[in-house]
Amino acid sequence: MDPNNPNLSLSANISSTANVSPTANISSTSKLSSNCIIQENATIGENVILGIGCIIEEGANIGSGTILGHYVTVGTGATIGANCQVANHVTIGSQANIGSNTQIGPNTTIYPQVQLGEEGFIGSNSSIGRLPKAAPTSTVKKRPDLPPLKMAQGYTIGCSVVLYSGTTYGEKVFLGDGAMVRERCKIGKNVVIGSGVAVENDTTIGAYTKIQTGSYITAYMNIEERVFIAPMVTTTNDNFMGRTEKRFKYIKGATIRKGARIGGGAILLPGIKIAPETFVAAGALVTKDTEEKRILKGFPAKNSGEVPEDEFLP
Structure with missing residues (x-):
């Protein structure tokens, strides 16, 4: 044992330029590269590899077999599960929890207290769990008690995705490159949100629903399970288009x-x-x-027949 740090084995592969707190607990099988900083009461599990310049803040926990790239910051009290791969220049906020076997691409930010399940994938340049900031004239009401983002296991998040806090996601959700989901939404399991889709605040999307590239899902919508929304669909929620105070009373997206x-x-x-x-x-x-099981066509849309029975959901 290192006489200056009883929690640190002399057999651990630690660069001479690393700065390790005496109260940090580091496995003898782990490797710390140059200029790493390990703060008080941090725990580094077995066979962990930390790239150059990583900062592991007070009380953070890195699970066994996890690999961090260069200049990764893990905030106070955050946890990264076993066998994760975190690329360069990733920031993980305080008290965040990253499930095991997760991959996170470079330049991504995981905000404080975010809860991510196991077996996840996040592409580069994404922002997960950020707090909203609305314009003064926005219909979005600021709520100081917004809970953290929570995502169940098996998710796939593309590159340059922005997900706000206060939203929950079911298992095996897929979010394409450039998608955005605002706060206080509920996203069911196996939902697909395609590239460039925007989902505004206070919207519910049911299980197995698919929303394809470039569609705009406005605030205060309720989309039930197994709905299909093709590319470039536009939904609206304000008949007053921003005029008069009455709009706040009547604002509502489609069901x-x-x-x-x-x-x-x-x-x-x-x-x-x-x-x-x-x-x-x-x-x-x-x-x-609309009426159930009917086909609508035109501008404006009119009833033009019945949906064939063989196209109904089982």
Whole structure:
């Protein structure tokens, strides 16, 4: 044992330029590269590799077999599970929890208290769990008690994705490159949110729903399970378009019921209800509530027949 640090084995592979607190607990099988800083009561498990310039703050815990790239910062009390791979220039905020077998790409930020499940993947340049900051004229109400982002296991998050705090995600969620999901949303299991999709605040998306590239999901929407939304769909929630105080009372996005399908480039006006198994054709403008299992086409959309029975969900 090192006489200056009883928690540090002399057989540990530690650079002479690393700065290690006497109260840090570091496995003898781990490797610390040059200029690493390990603060008080941090724990480094077996076979961990820390790249150049990593900072492990007070009370942080790095699970066995995890590899950190260069200049990774792990905040106070944060935990990284076993067998994770964290690329260069990643920041993990205080009290965050990263599940085992997770991969995080370079230049990504995990904000404080974020809870990420096991077997996850996050691409480069993403921002996970950030706090919102609304414009003074926004309809979004600031809530100081916003809880941290929570994501269940098996997720895939692409590059340059921005996910805000206060939202929960079910298992095996997929978020494509450049997607954005705002605060206080509920995302069900196996949901696919495609590249460039924007999901605004206070929206619910049911399990197995697919939202394809470039669609805009406005605030205060309710999308049920197994809905299909094609590329470039636009949804709206404000008939006053930012004018008068009355808009705050009536603001509401569409409700899309189970099994409905919305074609590419369609537009849904505020507050309408899309019935179960509705088929909205590409480019349609939906201005009023729909009937169950009907096909809507046109601008504005009109009822043009029944959905074939063999296309219904089982």
